[in-house]
Amino acid sequence: MTNVVENIKQEIKNTIGKSLAMAAAKGEIPHVEIPDFIIEIPREKEHGEFSTNGAMQLGKQLKTAPRQIAEAIIRNMELDGTHVSRVDCAGPGFINFYLKNGWLYQAVGIIQAEKDDYGRINIGNSQKVMVEFVSANPTGPLHMGNARGGALGDCIASVLEAAGYDVTREFYINDAGNQIEKFGISLEARYLQLLKGEDAVQFPEDGYHGEDIVEHMKDYIAANGDKLLNSGAEERRRELVEFALPRNLERIRKGLESYGIKYDVWFSEQSLYDSGELDDTLKYLKEKGYTAEKEGAVWFKGSEFGADKDEVIIRNNGLPTYFASDIAYHRNKFQKRNFDRVINLLGADHHGHAGRMKAAVKAIGIDPDKLDIVIFQLVRLYRNGEIARMSKRTGKAISLTDLLEEVGRDAARFIFNTKASGSHLDFDLDLAVQQSNDNPVFYVQYAHARICSMLNLLEKEGVKVPDVNSVNLELLQKNEEIELMKKLAEFPEEIRISAQTLEPSRLTRYVQDVAALFHSFYNACRVKGEEEQMMLARTVLVDSTRIVIKNVLKLLSINAPERM
Numbered sequence: 104m105t106n107v108v109e110n111i112k113q114e115i116k117n118t119i120g121k122s123l124a125m126a127a128a129k130g131e132i133p134h135v136e137i138p139d140f141i142i143e144i145p146r147e148k149e150h151g152e153f154s155t156n157g158a159m160q161l162g163k164q165l166k167t168a169p170r171q172i173a174e175a176i177i178r179n180m181e182l183d184g185t186h187v188s189r190v191d192c193a194g195p196g197f198i199n200f201y202l203k204n205g206w207l208y209q210a211v212g213i214i215q216a217e218k219d220d221y222g223r224i225n226i227g228n229s230q231k232v233m234v235e236f237v238s239a240n241p242t243g244p245l246h247m248g249n250a251r252g253g254a255l256g257d258c259i260a261s262v263l264e265a266a267g268y269d270v271t272r273e274f275y276i277n278d279a280g281n282q283i284e285k286f287g288i289s290l291e292a293r294y295l296q297l298l299k300g301e302d303a304v305q306f307p308e309d310g311y312h313g314e315d316i317v318e319h320m321k322d323y324i325a326a327n328g329d330k331l332l333n334s335g336a337e338e339r340r341r342e343l344v345e346f347a348l349p350r351n352l353e354r355i356r357k358g359l360e361s362y363g364i365k366y367d368v369w370f371s372e373q374s375l376y377d378s379g380e381l382d383d384t385l386k387y388l389k390e391k392g393y394t395a396e397k398e399g400a401v402w403f404k405g406s407e408f409g410a411d412k413d414e415v416i417i418r419n420n421g422l423p424t425y426f427a428s429d430i431a432y433h434r435n436k437f438q439k440r441n442f443d444r445v446i447n448l449l450g451a452d453h454h455g456h457a458g459r460m461k462a463a464v465k466a467i468g469i470d471p472d473k474l475d476i477v478i479f480q481l482v483r484l485y486r487n488g489e490i491a492r493m494s495k496r497t498g499k500a501i502s503l504t505d506l507l508e509e510v511g512r513d514a515a516r517f518i519f520n521t522k523a524s525g526s527h528l529d530f531d532l533d534l535a536v537q538q539s540n541d542n543p544v545f546y547v548q549y550a551h552a553r554i555c556s557m558l559n560l561l562e563k564e565g566v567k568v569p570d571v572n573s574v575n576l577e578l579l580q581k582n583e584e585i586e587l588m589k590k591l592a593e594f595p596e597e598i599r600i601s602a603q604t605l606e607p608s609r610l611t612r613y614v615q616d617v618a619a620l621f622h623s624f625y626n627a628c629r630v631k632g633e634e635e636q637m638m639l640a641r642t643v644l645v646d647s648t649r650i651v652i653k654n655v656l657k658l659l660s661i662n663a664p665e666r667m
Contacts, residue, residue, distance in 0.1 A: 104223045106595035107210045112142040114185055115153055115200055125179040132175050133165060144593070151191075151199035152589070158196035169196030207585065208576035210592035214647040215571040222594040222654050226602065227268030233436055234260040236448040237359065238275040241351045242286040243313050245358050245503035247482045248450045251528065253503070254519035255479055256448045257364045258607035261658045266602035271442070274359075274366045275432065278348060279373040280425055286311060287340030290347055293320040294339070298329050314499075319347040358503055363512055363660035375431045380439075381423060384431035384467070385416065393466050403430070403463065409471075410462035411455075430463045437469045446475045446605065448524075454478050477605055479524040486532045510535035513661045517544035520659060521611045538667075543615055547652060548664055550618035553625070554649040555665040561631060561642060568646040569639050578640045583624040587644065590620050591651050607659070614655040621648050 120137050127134040140157040158173035165172060173196040180190060186206045191199050214221045236256025239249045257272070264270045277283075289310035296304055297320055306312075323346050331339045352369070359366070375381040388394050388403060395402050399419030403426070406413050416427040436445050449456060457478065461471040484491040484501060494505035506515055514535040521543060522528045540546050558568065579588065593613070601609045630641045653663040 108596040207588035225267035290343040405462040408462035552667040
């Protein structure tokens with residue numbers, strides 16, 4: 104598990120450190136405590152393979168023009184024994200580093216050695232992290248917000264695993280409180296209507312109007328008849344919920360599994376009531392003086408812990424709020440199950456929840472920085488250039504199941520991860536099924552299939568992918584070869600940044616870049632028919648590209664087809 108880019112950055116930092124010490128010893132600059140320089144890959148190729156603004160970082164400290172510091176660093180830099188061939192100064196004091204090609208050949212060797220594990224790193228040191236995502240209301244089908252949150256949350260979890268964290272995927276079942284009460288009332292109304300006629304009972308205006316409610320009650324009646332007709336309302340609702348809720352949860356589980364998501368834990372909100380954890384949490388907050396009573400309700404003093412305002416945790420009817428359960432739930436995550444870090448994914452309509460949840464976590468004695476809340480924006484679906492709201496099949500609002508039937512799992516997961524979570528996403532249903540280079544998932548999968556086809560044809564002619572140590576990779580000198588190798592070398596670094604920023608959209612952009620650079624290489628560099636040593640070197644490069652594309656797609660839970 105080697106990150107060549109990280110190793111090169113460290114080598115550059117060490118080289119700068121020695122240069123600064125040498126410049127200070129000569130009296131060219133004062134002795135200085137060296138900051139943690141940022142080494143980046145420049146956007147413009149002409150600025151070298153790596154660049155740093157370290158001289159600018161030192162400018163204020165030394166009260167010296169950054170360019171003057173940069174020139175002193177360059178003047179005293181010892182490059183022998185490093186991967187750097189030359190250095191220059193640009194603009195107000197950027198230092199650009201130009202590398203020999205040896206690091207690229209080294210990267211190809213690492214890809215061939217690590218194969219399926221290439222890209223994996225260990226910045227997590229097995230730290231226990233929970234990613235809680237989707238956690239959809241179990242009273243109805245999964246919608247587009249759940250679809251985007253599902254793809255995003257699952258990929259964040261995968262990236263963290265690849266970065267060395269011990270990850271638990273969790274679904275929080277909202278099986279207590281108002282929505283379950285409303286679910287019971289809705290089921291009861293449909294049950295009575297089916298048995299006594301629609302006019303016998305008025306369906307509640309704010310009830311759940313979905314067809315699934317009717318379907319559940321038809322199935323219940325088929326199995327149990329009218330046995331609840333003369334029962335009390337509370338008993339009737341409880342039994343109907345006990346019948347319908349597991350069915351809904353099973354549908355949600357199957358729907359998410361067909362989307363490539365498998366949870367380690369399904370955590371019941373009701374269990375917080377049953378175990379006494381909710382009562383214990385409320386008691387803790389009260390004893391600490393973190394609550395106040397006003398207007399007949401109990402309020403959490405969130406404003407004392409950095410929240411915008413105080414929040415009700417027990418209503419004036421004596422029932423706990425959803426927020427009260429959430430505080431107990433987070434106490435369970437951190438203190439009972441000892442997670443080092445917790446990541447919650449929430450839709451844009453929950454943006455106000457982030458601040459109050461961090462305040463609550465602080466109140467229960469947890470560092471709020473251990474809680475990350477990723478807010479993702481809305482999705483707009485388009486068909487034929489117009490906003491699409493209805494499923495072609497059902498004529499109703501498009502659910503996750505409808506989306507998967509229309510465009511497939513691979514396209515859905517890839518496209519949902521093409522934009523940063525904080526950006527709105529326009530999802531073109533027509534584009535998602537197109538077999539063209541405009542369709543990003545097709546473009547990437549086609550590159551993988553093309554590589555597999557090339558390697559199969561070579562193998563039929565007796566040319567197998569050789570041991571990388573038997574090949575002269577230094578023959579790979581063309582610009583298309585160099586640029587492709589550079590991009591392949593960046594994969595572990597992309598994992599690192601994606602894990603630190605919780606942005607898997609970097610990986611869809613990255614793998615599209617790999618595919619584009621491979622297509623450029625394919626058009627410019629022959630493999631079959633070249634002189635043998637060149638053919639073998641290029642075969643290794645082609646296979647290394649296959650490994651990287653496959654590893655990225657596997658991380659995103661997307662198929663890497665061998666033929667298309």
